[in-house]
Amino acid sequence: MPSLKDIRTRIVSVKSTQQITKAMKMVAGAKMRRAHDAVVGARPYAAKLETLVRHLAASGGEATHPLLEQRPVQRATVVVMTSDRGLCGGFNGQLLRAVEVELKGHPQVTYEVIAVGRKGRDFLKKRGYSVVASHEGMGGHLTPEFARELVAAPITAFAAGQTDQLVLAFSTFKSAIAQLPTLEPILPVPLPKVEEGGVAGDASYLFEPGEAALLADLLPRYVATRTLRALFESEASEHSARMAAMDAATNNANDLIRSLTLSMNRARQAIITKEILEIVGGAEALAA
């Protein structure tokens, strides 16, 4: 049985750990709100751009562009978005498991990985996947420019026929307590479904500077925008996962403190009882 002093020391250490987890939870909560605002802020542009692509696809005759070309997939590039730091529950593990299932599910495809976030890079490197590029320290510094640069190389490679598919792997921010690992193919560009009817007037669209040039401008931006959205989603998910994990840790610390306090009191009482017995025993021995 641990001594009274041992238990006291443990309580103090659990308490200070709890303070750290509590602080981390608050910080993650604040960051999550900011990241969530970014997700919401990016929505109008993404929605409008998607509408634009849809209108273009609906009105266009036989619009073709290298980024639309469907090929049998032999080589593919995956952008894996994870966090740089741990202590965020199952956030990274959940996504990386989904990625691994996908990669293992297509043994005939040669995969290249672009890692955003240290955890994903380390994990996939260790598993022997070819990580061709990696970025870290992006938390809180996600910009449209970064998204554009991130997909610039795969877009060029796809247009040149060096890769046949580009997939984004990220965690969708469902809510503050749920993140959904998502694998989203974005190259060849999945043309949004053209709704039947109701778009008859579209044939009269005037294009400046011509449909092909427009597509050439629009599609890379479309890909970059989807990527930016994925980055924002991933960031919001990371912070919400960390918040949940730290909340659980704080609660666990509470439970631990409670049970330690109980055993400390028991030990203290046992010592007192023992001392009383000794005194009584001694007094009786003297009286006898």
Next chain:
Amino acid sequence: MEVTIVIPTGEIFAGPAEGVVAPGSGGEFGILPGHTPFLSTLQAGTVVVRQGRDEQRFPITGGFAEVRGDRVVILADGVAETAD
């Protein structure tokens, strides 16, 4: 007509207007109500939104403009640091 200007990180203008001037890649163009459906790329320049006597200027770094019915949507890549 309704004008919306959005950048990748949010909406910077939404509201009614009487006219819009945008820096098209093939030269500046003006849009008035009743314009034919139109889709154009934009180069860096200033988008001017006219509301009565007032006008608002938005320096942008390029993007797209779509005119469709009574709606004008400007998708700007970003906002330029300095006006004009």
